[in-house]
Amino acid sequence: MSLAAPTSKIALRISLSRDDLLMRVGLVALVGVLLLIVALPLWALLAKGFEDRDGHYVGLANYISYFSTPALFNSALNSFHVAAVCTAIVVPAAFMYAYALTRTVLPGKWLFQGISLIPIFAPSLLPGLALVYLFGNQGFFKGLIGGSIYGFDGIVIAQVFYCFPHATMIMVTALATADARLYEAADALGASKIRVFFTVTLPGAKYGLISAALVVFTLVITDFGIAKVIGGNFNVLATDVYKQVIGQQNFSMGAVVGMVLLAPAALAFLVDRLVQRKQVALLTARAVPLIPKPKFGRDLFFTAFCTLVSAGILAILGMAAWGSLIKYWPYNLSLTLANYEFANFDANGWESYFNSLRMAAGTAIVGTALMFVGAWLNEKTRGFGVIRGIVQLLAFLPMAVPGIVLGLGYIFFFNAPNNPLNFLYATMAILVINTVAHFYTVGHLTATTALKQIDPEFESVSASLKVPIWKTFGRVTAPICLPAILDIAIYLFVNAMTTVSSVIFLYAPDTKLASVAAVNIEEAGTTAAAAALCLVIVVTSAAVKALHLLADRFLLGRLQAWRRR
C-alpha cells in the first residue's frame, strides 16, 4: 500500500550570473594559456624524441640508441650519483642549521639566517667559478687536493652551496611548527634528550626532511650551470642535453635526454606531493610554539657549526667577488675593475645585464598578474570543477619539469614553422613567457595560500550586495593579498635574474641575458669576467630582495593603515 503523493521532481536549472560567466571565461582562457606555455611545449618535446633528424617518425629508435650508447647512459648514472651524494650531505647539514635557527639560542640569528640565503641570489655557475679560483688548474689551494677539482668533487661542493638555502628554508619551516607541549610531556615523562630527539623532534620534522631531500635531489639532477663550469669530463644529463642540442645540433637525441631527465624530477615531485598530502592531517590546530631556552653547551656547539657553514658560504661568494676584481689570476693579484667592462669579453657588453633586468621585470609583472589572477579565478569560480582540476594540474606541472627540458620544449614548439606563434621565437617575449612558465608553480601556490587565508565569504557578501566580483577583487582581495603579491613578484624577479637552464636555448643575439652571457664568457675561458657578471647579478637580486624586506616592513604599514591594530 503506497499512497505517497508523487512529488514532481523537475531538474533544477542553475542559471549563471554575469560574474559566473566572466570567471568561467577567464578560467578557460587560463587553461588555454597554460596549455600553450607549459603542456604543448612538453608535448612537442615528447614527440621530438620519436623523430629522426629530418622529422620522420622512428618509434623508439632514439631511445634504443640512447640506452645502448654507454657514453650517454653513463651520464644518467653520474647524475644520480652526484644527486644522491649531495642530498646525503645537504639534508643533514640543513637540518642542523635549521635546528640551530629554530631550537637553540643563537647570537645574531638574523645574520646567520640571512647568510644562509645568499646562494639563492646567485646564478648556479657562481660557486663553480669560485671553486675554479680556489682549486682549479691555477687555484690557490690546488696543492691541497689530490686530483683535479673538475669533475665529481667540484660538482658536489658547488651543488652543496647552491642547494643549501633551499633545504634550510624547508627545514626551518618544518622545525618552526613544533608543539612545545609535546616536549613538555616528554620532559615530564623523564625521557632522555636522545630519546626526545628520536621520538619527538625527528618524527615532527619527517615530512620536512623528505621534502628537503627530494628538492635537493631534483635541484642537483636538473641543474646545468654548475656541471657546465666545473664538470670537466664528468658528464651529467643536463650538460648532455646542452651538448646534444648546441654542440651536435642533434635535437632528437636532446629530446630523449630531456625525457630521461624529466623522469626523476617528475617522480620526485610526485612523491613529494603524496607525502605532503599526508602531512596536512597531522598538523594540530592548537600547537603551542616552542621558544628555546639558553643551554650553554648546545648553543656553543651550534653557534660554532653555523659560523663554520656561514664562513663557507661567504668564502665562496667572497672568492668569486675577489676573483672578479683581480687583474690576472694568480700572477698579478692587484685589483682592477677591468673585468666589469663586459664589452671586452662579450659582444653585448653590459647590454645583457640590462636585458636581464628587462626580462626579470617583465616576468615579475606579467607572471605575478597571471599567477595571482589565475589562482583567484581557480579559487573563487563557483562550480566548474573539472576545469578547475585541470588548472590545478597544469599549474603544478612546471614544478616537475627541469628548466633545460622546458627550454628545449620551447624550441620545438615555438620554432615549428607551422605554429602561428612562431613570431615569438627569438624575442624578449619568449624569454619572459618561458620564465613565467618555468616558475609558475610556486607563484600559483603562494597566491592560492594567501587567497585561502582570507574570509571565503567576501564574495558571498558582495554578491548579496550586487557588487560585481571583479570590483571586490580590486577593492578588497588584491589589496589584502598585497604582501603575497609582492612575494611572488620578488620571487620571479630573483629567479629570472639567476636562471640559466631554461633560457639558454631561447635567447637571440640581441636578447642575451646576463646569466647566459656569464656562461658564454666562461666558455671562452675568462673566469674573472664571468665571476664579475655573476656578482652583478647577486648584488642586483639581493638589493631587490632587501628593498622588498624594507617595503614590507615600513611602506606597507604606512600605505595600508588598516594593517595596524
Add this chain to the structure above:
Amino acid sequence: MTSSSYLEVRDLSKRFGDFTALGSVSLDVTEGEFVCFLGPSGCGKTTLLRAIAGLDPQTSGTIRQKGRDVSGLPPAQRDFGIVFQSYALFPNLTVADNVGYGLVSRRQARGAIAKRVEELLAMVGLPDSGPKYPAQLSGGQQQRVALARALATSPGLLLLDEPLSALDARVRLRLRHEIKALQRRLGVTTIMVTHDQEEALTMADRIVVMNHGAIEQVGSPQEIYRRPATAFVADFVGSMNFLAGTLETPERVKIGGLVFACPMQDGLALGTKVRLSIRPEDVRVRDLPADVANRVPVEVAELDFVGAFCRAALKVRTDGDVALVADFSSNLIRDLGVDIGSHLDVALPPDRVRVYAA
C-alpha cells in the same frame, strides 16, 4: 499552503556526494517574520540558509521568494542581505566604506550614500565609527557593522548565520535584544541560524527545529517548548525527564511498578514501548490535593544549587529504578525544609506530561 507566504521552500534536498545534508525540506516564511533555524551543529541549518541565498544551490527542490521562483538564480539576482559568523567585514575598508559597499555600485550620489551610511551607523548604535577600520572595533561592534552593511540596500530578506556565536556571553545577550528590536522596527523578514536554544526561544517568532537534514518541528517558541512534537525536540530544547515504559491504555503509561496518567494517545498502539516526558520545572510538590493524579513518593538523592533555583535528583521510593529531575525554587526548599535524603510526594500533572514512541 498559504499563498501569502513570503518565502516558500519546497522539497529542498542537498547532497554532498553520497552524503545527504538536507532531505526534502519544505518550509514557509511569512513576510516580516523572524524565523530561527535551530538544531545541533552539523544538522544542515547553514546548508539550508545558503541554499535560500543561492550561495550553494540545492540539489533539487524549489524556492519561491515573494512569488518569484528563485530556485536556480545566482545570489546576485536574489534579494537578501547576509551576516556571517565571521562577519566577513572587509578589513582594508573603513567602517563607512564597508557599510556603503553595496550602495556605491548603485550609482547613487556621493552625498546620498554618505547620508545613508550615517543613518545606518546611527541605527546600529555606532554613529561615530565611520572612519575606523574593522580591526579597531570590538567583536560586538563589528557584528553591528556587518548588520548595517547587510541592511544598507534594504533587502527584503535578512539572513543571519550564527551571528552571535563568536561573541562573549554578555555582549551576546545585549545584541539579542538589539537585533530583535531592529528587526521589529524595520519589519524585515529574517532567518537566523543558531544552535543556541535560548537564543532561538528569546528572539524568534517561529522556530524551525532541525535534525539530520530534516525539519523536526516548526512552531512558536511556546509551542516548541510546551508541546515538543518529537522526543528529539523535547530533549534538544530545554531540559526534560524521560521515563521508559509501556502504553497500557490510550491514557496510561506503565513505568516499572507505577502507572501514570497521560494525555490521550491515539497515534500509538497499545503495548508500545514509549517514553514519558516531563520538564523538571513542571514537577509539582506544593499543595498537592489528596486525589492528585500521578502522585509519586520520592527521596531527594542530590540537590544542585543553580542560582535562582535548585535542581533535585529524585529517586522514586516505591521503585528505586525510576529517577526524576525536578527544579525546586529556593522558597520551596526553605518552606518545606528540603534536603538530601528528604522524603516528599511529587506529582506529574498529566497535562504537562508528553508521551513519545521509544
